[in-house]
Amino acid sequence: MTASLNLDKKMLAAARARRLPVDLTDEQVQQFGAEIEALRKRIMDSLGEKDARYIRRMIKTQRYLEIGGRGLLFAGILPPAWLAGTAMLGVAKILENMEIGHNVIHGQWDWMRDPEIHSSKWEWDNVCPSDQWQHSHNYMHHKWTNVVGMDRDVGYGILRMSERQPWHPAYLAQPVTNALLATFFQWGVALHDVEFERVLKGEKSFREAWGQLKHIGKKVRKQVIKDYVLFPLLAGPFFLPVLAGNITANLIRNLWAYMIIFCGHFPDGVEDFLPEDIENEDKAHWYLRQLLGSANIEGGPLMHIMSGNLSHQMEHHLFPDMPSNRYAEAAKEVRAICQKYGLPYNSKPLHRQFGSVLAKVMRLSLPNRAPKQAMVSA
Amino acid sequence: MTSVLRPLTRFGHWLATPLLPESYLELIDPLLGAGLRGRIEQVVRESEDAVSLEIRPNSRWQGARAGQYVRLGVDIDGVRHWRCYSVSSGDAGRDDSFTVTVRAIDGGHVSTWLNHYARAGMVLMLDQAAGEFVLPSGELPKLLFITAGSGITPVMGMLRSLAATGREADVVHLHYSPDEASNLFAGDRRGLALAHGWTSLTRLTRSHGDQHFCADQLQALCPDWRDRLAYVCGPQALMDAVSAHWDSADLVARLKQENFRPALKTVAAGAGGEVRFWHSGRAAEAAGDKPLLEVAEQAGLLPKHGCRMGICQGCLVTLKEGQVRDLTTGEIFGEAGDMVRICVCAAAGNVTLDL
Numbered sequence: 134m135t136a137s138l139n140l141d142k143k144m145l146a147a148a149r150a151r152r153l154p155v156d157l158t159d160e161q162v163q164q165f166g167a168e169i170e171a172l173r174k175r176i177m178d179s180l181g182e183k184d185a186r187y188i189r190r191m192i193k194t195q196r197y198l199e200i201g202g203r204g205l206l207f208a209g210i211l212p213p214a215w216l217a218g219t220a221m222l223g224v225a226k227i228l229e230n231m232e233i234g235h236n237v238i239h240g241q242w243d244w245m246r247d248p249e250i251h252s253s254k255w256e257w258d259n260v261c262p263s264d265q266w267q268h269s270h271n272y273m274h275h276k277w278t279n280v281v282g283m284d285r286d287v288g289y290g291i292l293r294m295s296e297r298q299p300w301h302p303a304y305l306a307q308p309v310t311n312a313l314l315a316t317f318f319q320w321g322v323a324l325h326d327v328e329f330e331r332v333l334k335g336e337k338s339f340r341e342a343w344g345q346l347k348h349i350g351k352k353v354r355k356q357v358i359k360d361y362v363l364f365p366l367l368a369g370p371f372f373l374p375v376l377a378g379n380i381t382a383n384l385i386r387n388l389w390a391y392m393i394i395f396c397g398h399f400p401d402g403v404e405d406f407l408p409e410d411i412e413n414e415d416k417a418h419w420y421l422r423q424l425l426g427s428a429n430i431e432g433g434p435l436m437h438i439m440s441g442n443l444s445h446q447m448e449h450h451l452f453p454d455m456p457s458n459r460y461a462e463a464a465k466e467v468r469a470i471c472q473k474y475g476l477p478y479n480s481k482p483l484h485r486q487f488g489s490v491l492a493k494v495m496r497l498s499l500p501n502r503a504p505k506q507a508m509v510s511a
Numbered sequence: 512m513t514s515v516l517r518p519l520t521r522f523g524h525w526l527a528t529p530l531l532p533e534s535y536l537e538l539i540d541p542l543l544g545a546g547l548r549g550r551i552e553q554v555v556r557e558s559e560d561a562v563s564l565e566i567r568p569n570s571r572w573q574g575a576r577a578g579q580y581v582r583l584g585v586d587i588d589g590v591r592h593w594r595c596y597s598v599s600s601g602d603a604g605r606d607d608s609f610t611v612t613v614r615a616i617d618g619g620h621v622s623t624w625l626n627h628y629a630r631a632g633m634v635l636m637l638d639q640a641a642g643e644f645v646l647p648s649g650e651l652p653k654l655l656f657i658t659a660g661s662g663i664t665p666v667m668g669m670l671r672s673l674a675a676t677g678r679e680a681d682v683v684h685l686h687y688s689p690d691e692a693s694n695l696f697a698g699d700r701r702g703l704a705l706a707h708g709w710t711s712l713t714r715l716t717r718s719h720g721d722q723h724f725c726a727d728q729l730q731a732l733c734p735d736w737r738d739r740l741a742y743v744c745g746p747q748a749l750m751d752a753v754s755a756h757w758d759s760a761d762l763v764a765r766l767k768q769e770n771f772r773p774a775l776k777t778v779a780a781g782a783g784g785e786v787r788f789w790h791s792g793r794a795a796e797a798a799g800d801k802p803l804l805e806v807a808e809q810a811g812l813l814p815k816h817g818c819r820m821g822i823c824q825g826c827l828v829t830l831k832e833g834q835v836r837d838l839t840t841g842e843i844f845g846e847a848g849d850m851v852r853i854c855v856c857a858a859a860g861n862v863t864l865d866l
Contacts, residue, residue: 193538196538247586454811
């Protein structure tokens with residue numbers, strides 16, 4: 134809260150309580166925030182040897198899988214070897230990007246002070262340079278989660294994912310755009326921080342965008358040479374099976390990452406917000422917005438690991454720098470806290486969450502049918 | 512690296528991108544991983560509270576001169592801690608292992624941990640050996656070593672180096688220890704002194720009530736101390752007494768000193784403040800007696816640093832705003848643009864660092 138505004142505290146509180154679609158007094162929101170904060174502190178204070186072992190073992194497993202997958206692909210002329218190799222490499226890439234890369238870049242493992250597992254050093258196996266991702270994702274998306282017009286992850290600048298985004302005939306092609314985004318997801322992610330739409334509007338200089346593009350180009354060159362030139366060449370006569378395997382592995386990773394990420398903020402029941410909703414937002418209200426703006430995927434340990442624990446998207450948004458192996462533990466308590474305060478806890482199996490995302494993609498390609506029931510704040 | 516290997520290494524980098532070839536090689540052997548590392552070959556208990564670790568470094572090791580120290584990176588409860596320890600073995604070449612001796616000090620997190628848990632086979636991170644507390648090259652002048660407690664370790668390295676290389680030297684060694692039980696390397700020192708005709712004197716200050724270092728005692732034990740190149744290493748009280756004595760004799764140029772522990776004085780507790788890190792956008796509350804380096808590390812940053820005791824300038828950071836307190840002197844100073852040693856400076860009020 135900005136003290137200098139010198140606004141009446143009670144008025145502010147009332148305004149805030151109205152803006153978020155919850156039935157809580159300001160005092161209750163503050164209590165909720167304090168409980169979430171206490172949970173965060175308790176888990177962060179208990180980090181230690183076991184957690185360090187977890188991430189090191191995960192990194193080792195991922196590297197063995199990658200070596201195994203690439204090795205099998207060299208025998209890829211045999212269909213079973215090709216299938217197994219491609220699947221292993223696909224899984225390795227998913228683990229690297231999601232359970233390792235995304236989480237390391239968030240600083241979840243910075244407390245270990247190991248420069249090899251540190252947010253300032255990690256470069257992931259993906260065409261998007263880590264530092265640009267850090268800006269567009271860690272900062273823009275995690276700070277302004279689901280605030281239409283501020284969080285560029287609401288539709289990624291190309292899709293209409295909220296009724297509050299104005300409709301345009303170009304969105305009629307949305308089902309196709311969406312399929313293309315899923316297929317080329319890593320490229321979409323790489324170009325995300327260039328913010329072409331802002332360059333076109335003149336809000337961002339072409340010069341700045343060009344600098345970013347050159348930086349992306351360097352990373353792209355290395356990634357493309359590795360997967361699509363060197364490893365296929367190393368296979369000699371089996372150039373084509375290896376090339377096809379690598380393309381497929383990247384595709385598997387793209388589709389899976391797309392699906393998990395879209396299930397984080399676009400399923401039914403997830404709220405979005407307007408810039409005026411977050412004026413004077415304090416930590417407790419920020420926590421509340423993170424909770425209301427995210428959704429979990431129900432599933433077992435394998436689901437959690439393969440989604441980089443983004444199946445605990447709500448916990449991830451409450452605690453972006455908490456090591457991902459602790460989200461399951463945090464989730465139990467967050468669910469209990471939500472129950473206590475009568476807050477929704479949006480957790481459903483993958484097919485239900487993703488089904489509602491696809492329905493939204495279709496629905497919002499058309500103009501809003503009837504005016505959505507206006508929020509009290511509108 | 513030979514010119515044949517270079518294209519091969521480059522090729523490896525293209526295959527391993529965005530990681531390094533070492534990231535995969537370390538699956539075979541942790542020593543093949545990135546950076547300088549070493550494996551503990553042997554753990555020898557020297558006394559109840561001191562162990563020697565013989566460490567076999569990987570191929571990046573450039574060797575150590577006797578008397579130098581090596582920084583060890585030790586993972587404790589998942590968190591990496593770096594500490595300097597003196598090499599207690601003699602000179603070590605690029606292919607040689609070396610030994611550090613670690614005494615568990617009161618409240619010393621890392622030294623205590625190493626005393627309890629260091630085992631053969633464990634892999635530690637290392638830095639190249641550093642430090643000027645070494646023997647001169649060429650013909651040796653007459654030497655005087657004054658040590659106390661675990662301050663013996665770098666000097667033990669030099670004595671072993673002299674013995675191993677067979678360099679002619681006239682040595683007087685004056686060592687202070689509280690009692691026989693904690694008298695490190697007593698047997699080795701006696702043996703070397705006998706074999707090489709050195710004078711090795713030990714004063715047991717607690718059990719025998721022997722006197723601590725003083726001018727008269729030195730005059731009695733080593734009348735020609737003025738003619739000797741002197742080395743002193745030990746607790747701050749000894750360092751202060753010896754350097755004051757050499758100072759009064761106008762012989763400071765002939766005295767080499769090694770602080771083996773951060774010499775942070777207890778400064779009148781001053782207020783700390785908020786420390787903001789300019790580049791990363793992070794911030795943290797800091798107590799007035801907590802080194803900024805530790806504050807930064809706890810905020811999740813990895814600032815470059817060296818000795819962590821204010822001597823190597825490896826941690827200099829530009830001050831953007833505010834003032835800092837030098838924990839070695841208590842002095843409060845700083846203007847925007849000053850380079851400060853964050854390992855021995857604490858926040859004196861709100862501070863912004865270029866980190």
